[in-house]
Amino acid sequence: MSSLSITTIQTNLFWEDKEANLRQLEEKINAIEERTEIVVLPEMFSTGFTMQPQLFAEEMDGDTVEWMKTIAADKRIVLTGSLIIKEEDKFYNRLIWMLPNGTYGYYDKRHLFAYAGEDQHYAAGNKRLIASVKGWKINLQVCYDLRFPVWARQAPPILGEVGRGPEYDVLVYVANWPERRSHAWKTLLCARAIENQCYVVGVNRVGADGKNINHSGNSLIIDPLGEVLYHKADEEDIFTITLERERLDEVRTKFPFWKDGDDFRLL
Numbered sequence: 076m077s078s079l080s081i082t083t084i085q086t087n088l089f090w091e092d093k094e095a096n097l098r099q100l101e102e103k104i105n106a107i108e109e110r111t112e113i114v115v116l117p118e119m120f121s122t123g124f125t126m127q128p129q130l131f132a133e134e135m136d137g138d139t140v141e142w143m144k145t146i147a148a149d150k151r152i153v154l155t156g157s158l159i160i161k162e163e164d165k166f167y168n169r170l171i172w173m174l175p176n177g178t179y180g181y182y183d184k185r186h187l188f189a190y191a192g193e194d195q196h197y198a199a200g201n202k203r204l205i206a207s208v209k210g211w212k213i214n215l216q217v218c219y220d221l222r223f224p225v226w227a228r229q230a231p232p233i234l235g236e237v238g239r240g241p242e243y244d245v246l247v248y249v250a251n252w253p254e255r256r257s258h259a260w261k262t263l264l265c266a267r268a269i270e271n272q273c274y275v276v277g278v279n280r281v282g283a284d285g286k287n288i289n290h291s292g293n294s295l296i297i298d299p300l301g302e303v304l305y306h307k308a309d310e311e312d313i314f315t316i317t318l319e320r321e322r323l324d325e326v327r328t329k330f331p332f333w334k335d336g337d338d339f340r341l342l
Contacts, residue, residue: 079211082111082315085294085307087282088123096121097142109315116156117249117280118218124251126196128166132159143173151175156249157217165198170215172206180204184217205243212243218250221263229271231336241333250279254291261293269301272333274318299326
């Protein structure tokens with residue numbers, strides 16, 4: 076049975092200071108001693124959750140994407156997190172999934188946080204990204220997406236189709252989730268794991284941002300039964316875990332609830 080090693084980086088972020096953030100994140104990645112295959116950074120890891128994309132957006136050949144390419148190649152890891160991208164005169168909160176060979180996939184945040192005005196500054200995505208590593212399928216989402224379970228829901232098998240299991244095995248959320256709503260963050264991450272019978276990895280930042288909004292981290296890794304494998308609050312932390320395929324298959328075989336899901340299609 077294959078395993079998958081993932082490292083989460085829960086960190087404070089320098090407000091709207093790309094150079095400082097990339098410098099500190101590179102130091103943290105270089106400090107990882109354990110063998111790892113995927114490194115997960117928070118939402119908008121190069122700037123913090125800013126509503127000034129016109130000042131900080133980059134194109135896909137910009138400095139931060141090139142930085143991700145260099146780090147992924149040097150460390151031989153998959154590197155992921157979101158940043159601000161400009162494309163065709165629109166701004167996106169875009170998660171990049173960077174492979175060691177320099178190829179990448181991306182996911183544009185679907186649910187924009189209107190409460191903070193994100194919908195006034197950014198364009199919403201309309202396609203999910205499910206990446207593949209060593210036979211593991213990984214569904215990649217961003218922060219506020221967590222509140223909308225349909226967007227993450229495993230699609231049930233098609234009637235008459237043979238041999239198809241769940242769409243994905245790991246659900247990843249990168250976030251700048253405020254401390255004042257941390258109870259919702261922790262509760263919903265566990266719910267997504269239970270209802271989708273998958274591992275869930277939630278990576279949040281810590282510290283106060285430029286609007287004096289505090290973030291308590293509470294990064295979590297949860298197993299397919301909703302049991303918490305890792306939780307860290309209030310301080311910076313780098314944590315590596317190995318997810319076991321055998322455990323995932325055992326849960327899905329013993330409790331095949333995913334087969335009984337309601338039929339639906341995302342449009």
